[in-house]
Amino acid sequence: DTGVSQDPRHKITKRGQNVTFRCDPISEHNRLYWYRQTLGQGPEFLTYFQNEAQLEKSRLLSDRFSAERPKGSFSTLEIQRTEQGDSAMYLCASSLISWGTAGNTIYFGEGSWLTVV
Amino acid sequence: KQEVTQIPAALSVPEGENLVLNCSFTDSAIYNLQWFRQDPGKGLTSLLLIQSSQREQTSGRLNASLDKSSGRSTLYIAASQPGDSATYLCAVPRWETSGSRLTFGEGTQLTVNP
Numbered sequence: 001d002t003g004v005s006q007d008p009r010h011k012i013t014k015r016g017q018n019v020t021f022r023c024d025p026i027s028e029h030n031r032l033y034w035y036r037q038t039l040g041q042g043p044e045f046l047t048y049f050q051n052e053a054q055l056e057k058s059r060l061l062s063d064r065f066s067a068e069r070p071k072g073s074f075s076t077l078e079i080q081r082t083e084q085g086d087s088a089m090y091l092c093a094s095s096l097i098s099w100g101t102a103g104n105t106i107y108f109g110e111g112s113w114l115t116v117v
Numbered sequence: 118k119q120e121v122t123q124i125p126a127a128l129s130v131p132e133g134e135n136l137v138l139n140c141s142f143t144d145s146a147i148y149n150l151q152w153f154r155q156d157p158g159k160g161l162t163s164l165l166l167i168q169s170s171q172r173e174q175t176s177g178r179l180n181a182s183l184d185k186s187s188g189r190s191t192l193y194i195a196a197s198q199p200g201d202s203a204t205y206l207c208a209v210p211r212w213e214t215s216g217s218r219l220t221f222g223e224g225t226q227l228t229v230n231p
Contacts, residue, residue, distance in 0.1 A: 004160075006160075042221030042222055042223050042224055043206075043219075043221050048217050048218060058218075104166070106219065108161040
């Protein structure tokens with residue numbers, strides 16, 4: 001399978017604990033995105049990387065959230081001191097952007113469900 | 118700020134019907150528009166990408182159109198099947214960020230009854 005993969009698919013954690021999600025993008029893709037989705041809503045942008053550089057962060061990404069993409073390959077999203085309001089599905093996506101293109105298809109993974117109890 | 122609206126929020130149809138899902142956006146300066154499908158509890162599957170210079174794209178029983186000037190896109194599904202039941206989302210990238218972050222609508226939940 002050469003799609004976007006995310007791990008773990010489900011995570012239940014106690015309030016105050018730290019959690020980390022991993023995303024492996026499609027191998028040749030240079031852009032990687034993180035989104036968050038709650039029930040009945042469309043996904044909301046959190047952050048994106050071009051290769052290893054984090055180029056944009058949403059205001060939704062509080063200082064308890066940190067994302068990395070070392071060496072421009074896989075990415076991790078860590079949430080520290082989780083709160084019940086963090087319960088959501090965290091979606092990773094990737095795309096290939098090159099000069100002269102008007103934007104290519106963005107491919108999403110299956111998501112990582114977080115439940116904070 | 119780009120806002121994306123999808124109408125209707127939910128739709129239930131009998132198998133075999135042709136149907137249209139609507140998406141509107143407030144800022145017409147877009148690179149492209151993408152339609153996705155999402156099954157319950159799953160990630161998003163890309164269906165069609167329409168570049169800003171195009172007026173429509175087709176894939177099998179799906180046809181998506183784009184009218185930038187009026188800020189509208191439609192997704193036409195021909196001869197609907199129960200397997201088409203899912204939530205359909207449209208999304209546009211932000212122009213000022215070189216087409217990176219997507220703004221999504223809230224989706225249309227489609228149920229096709231056998």
